[in-house]
Amino acid sequence: MSTLKHKGKGPQAMTANELRSGLNVWMTADYEWSRDYTDALLTEDETVIAKMDAVAKAAERFNEVVGAYFIDTVEGKPTRYRERFRTHGPTYDTAELI
Amino acid sequence: MYRYDEFDQEFVESRVAQFRDQVERRLDGRLSETEFRPLRLMNGLYLQLHAYMLRVAVPYGTLRSEQLRMLAHLADTYDKGYGHVTTRQNMQYNWPKLGDVPHMLADLASVEMHAIQTSGNCIRNVTCDPYAGAAGDEIEDPRPMAELIRQWSMLHPEFSFLPRKFKIAVTGAPTHDRAMVRAHDIGIEIVRNAAGETGYHIIVGGGLGRTPVIGQTLRAFLPKADLLPYLEATMRVYNRFGRRDNKYKARIKILVRETGIEDFTRLVEEEFAALEPSDIAVGREELDRIAAYFAPPEYRNDIKAFDLSAQPEGFRKWVDTNVVPHKQNGYAIVNISLKDPERAPGDITAEQMRAVADLADAHSFGEVRTTHQQNMVLAHVRQDHLRALWDELVKAGLEDANINLIGDIICCPGMDFCALATARSIPVAQAIANRFDDHARQQAIGEMQIKISGCINACGHHHVGHVGILGLEKAGVEFYQVTLGGDATQTATIGDKMGAGFSQEELVDGIERIVNFYLDQREQGERFLDTYRRIGTPAFKEALYAKA
Numbered sequence: 001m002s003t004l005k006h007k008g009k010g011p012q013a014m015t016a017n018e019l020r021s022g023l024n025v026w027m028t029a030d031y032e033w034s035r036d037y038t039d040a041l042l043t044e045d046e047t048v049i050a051k052m053d054a055v056a057k058a059a060e061r062f063n064e065v066v067g068a069y070f071i072d073t074v075e076g077k078p079t080r081y082r083e084r085f086r087t088h089g090p091t092y093d094t095a096e097l098i
Numbered sequence: 099m100y101r102y103d104e105f106d107q108e109f110v111e112s113r114v115a116q117f118r119d120q121v122e123r124r125l126d127g128r129l130s131e132t133e134f135r136p137l138r139l140m141n142g143l144y145l146q147l148h149a150y151m152l153r154v155a156v157p158y159g160t161l162r163s164e165q166l167r168m169l170a171h172l173a174d175t176y177d178k179g180y181g182h183v184t185t186r187q188n189m190q191y192n193w194p195k196l197g198d199v200p201h202m203l204a205d206l207a208s209v210e211m212h213a214i215q216t217s218g219n220c221i222r223n224v225t226c227d228p229y230a231g232a233a234g235d236e237i238e239d240p241r242p243m244a245e246l247i248r249q250w251s252m253l254h255p256e257f258s259f260l261p262r263k264f265k266i267a268v269t270g271a272p273t274h275d276r277a278m279v280r281a282h283d284i285g286i287e288i289v290r291n292a293a294g295e296t297g298y299h300i301i302v303g304g305g306l307g308r309t310p311v312i313g314q315t316l317r318a319f320l321p322k323a324d325l326l327p328y329l330e331a332t333m334r335v336y337n338r339f340g341r342r343d344n345k346y347k348a349r350i351k352i353l354v355r356e357t358g359i360e361d362f363t364r365l366v367e368e369e370f371a372a373l374e375p376s377d378i379a380v381g382r383e384e385l386d387r388i389a390a391y392f393a394p395p396e397y398r399n400d401i402k403a404f405d406l407s408a409q410p411e412g413f414r415k416w417v418d419t420n421v422v423p424h425k426q427n428g429y430a431i432v433n434i435s436l437k438d439p440e441r442a443p444g445d446i447t448a449e450q451m452r453a454v455a456d457l458a459d460a461h462s463f464g465e466v467r468t469t470h471q472q473n474m475v476l477a478h479v480r481q482d483h484l485r486a487l488w489d490e491l492v493k494a495g496l497e498d499a500n501i502n503l504i505g506d507i508i509c510c511p512g513m514d515f516c517a518l519a520t521a522r523s524i525p526v527a528q529a530i531a532n533r534f535d536d537h538a539r540q541q542a543i544g545e546m547q548i549k550i551s552g553c554i555n556a557c558g559h560h561h562v563g564h565v566g567i568l569g570l571e572k573a574g575v576e577f578y579q580v581t582l583g584g585d586a587t588q589t590a591t592i593g594d595k596m597g598a599g600f601s602q603e604e605l606v607d608g609i610e611r612i613v614n615f616y617l618d619q620r621e622q623g624e625r626f627l628d629t630y631r632r633i634g635t636p637a638f639k640e641a642l643y644a645k646a
Contacts, residue, residue, distance in 0.1 A: 017149075097441065
């Protein structure tokens with residue numbers, strides 16, 4: 001499973017894209033997927049992380065999501081700028097002006 | 099304009115059916131993502147930062163009005179009501195759903211369009227001077243050549259898995275390059291030799307990205323009949339010797355640089371000499387058949403002189419900025435700016451697409467061009483129709499009078515949409531455009547090209563902007579590096595890197611300082627680029643970094 005430059009430091013979150021819509025999702029405490037990052041499960045518990053990894057791999061196998069990977073977080077937010085950006089979507093979208 | 103023959107149409111429709119089946123197999127799990135990814139990319143479908151993105155090919159930036167209406171239909175039906183014109187003259191949609199893409203491709207096929215070879219390590223959409231067939235400075239219309247190259251390169255079995263993507267640009271106006279041919283893997287100019295014959299100047303090894311290079315002459319004059327065999331020979335040399343061990347060194351510019359232009363030319367000439375041209379070259383009859391599709395429209399010769407003096411100021415400003423001379427008396431080339439300061443450069447709503455399509459039907463023989471500068475062109479407009487056309491553009495919100503001015507900014511989607519980006523570029527373009535929104539000020543500044551890329555891959559062509567801006571990020575903070583003195587034309591130049599980067603706010607202030615410095619220093623008739631070249635880097639750098 002890709003880590004996309006994440007170091008495995010601090011609380012981990014699992015993210016992916018929905019296969020059908022392509023939209024960003026994060027794994028929740030119920031091991032489901034949410035399009036809202038505030039629902040994301042953040043944990044340093046190795047047992048939970050192992051379960052998240054297994055659930056994500058299964059979700060990829062069952063064609064629910066694609067490209068699942070762990071991200072590092074700090075103070076409740078993704079550490080990498082790119083990942084923080086993914087949590088809120090584009091800051092500009094022409095669709096909002098139509 | 100070119101129309102598909104029976105083979106073209108059957109092929110495109112078969113690809114739609116093939117992809118529909120592939121999507122179904124992906125959705126029900128018979129194909130894994132690993133298996134599916136190369137298949138979707140071959141059909142222009144990316145997975146970007148927030149969603150899928152479909153890139154539709156607009157061959158050499160030319161559209162019929164019903165094709166533009168179909169692009170509007172796609173935007174309304176399957177996306178969020180708008181599309182984005184790219185720096186390769188294509189149209190992108192930012193929010194399609196996977197299950198809808200086969201429907202989108204089927205709709206495109208119904209108007210002789212597709213998304214093939216808009217991604218992957220193949221020969222991409224050939225780009226072209228948007229004034230082709232209309233400009234007075236042109237030796238010959240380059241579109242028949244572009245169409246020939248499109249047909250030759252489409253699914254070429256030898257060149258479907260190149261070391262890296264491959265971009266070709268063509269122009270028929272070598273004295274006013276509007277196609278950026280020196281910044282392409284291969285650039286082709288139509289030229290005349292001393293005997294007055296027309297042929298091709300073949301330029302190779304240009305490109306932007308992380309290693310910007312200006313292309314070099316491979317053949318100063320290539321007889322027209324040799325075009326495809328010579329391109330075939332060049333591609334074979336690249337395919338054989340281009341590096342496949344490192345994607346950052348796989349473009350032909352690196353091969354040309356490492357081989358040296360003399361040795362690279364020798365390799366191509368040897369391959370060319372060994373080819374059997376009759377296997378590849380196209381006969382006169384076929385060339386004439388293709389050229390016939392691009393025959394000039396039936397111009398009228400009775401168009402009365404058009405008096406601007408009695409027209410409203412807004413219209414006169416627009417004519418002054420967006421309308422350029424046509425080779426035919428009584429006609430004009432109209433640039434439609436997609437650079438509303440409040441929008442993302444290149445974005446156009448479905449409603450606006452339909453408005454442009456209607457205007458093309460009413461005033462420009464039903465034809466529309468997209469430009470690498472992310473605007474649109476109506477190439478053959480009667481001068482006495484300009485006012486009626488402008489009135490409709492105003493209703494559609496497409497009357498921005500800023501072509502080639504500081505507000506006409508080239509800008510990639512940046513971090514707002516692109517998975518590769520390191521920083522945002524759209525808000526930077528908007529901030530600059532708003533700072534210089536006053537039309538009189540833009541006019542006073544004159545020609546000035548700002549180009550913004552949200553990462554080192556340089557889709558916003560920042561290396562060849564008069565002012566180039568590269569967005570980067572460190573420790574969660576976006577910052578912007580500046581280059582000055584770049585040039586995308588026949589005098590192509592890579593811009594000079596300045597020093598430390600700026601925050602977005604500091605950047606806009608810095609640009610205002612160098613603009614003011616230029617206005618203060620320029621001599622009669624000078625553009626920003628001319629003044630920069632005359633005075634040199636240190637003085638402009640000092641102005642850029644001057645403290646308020």
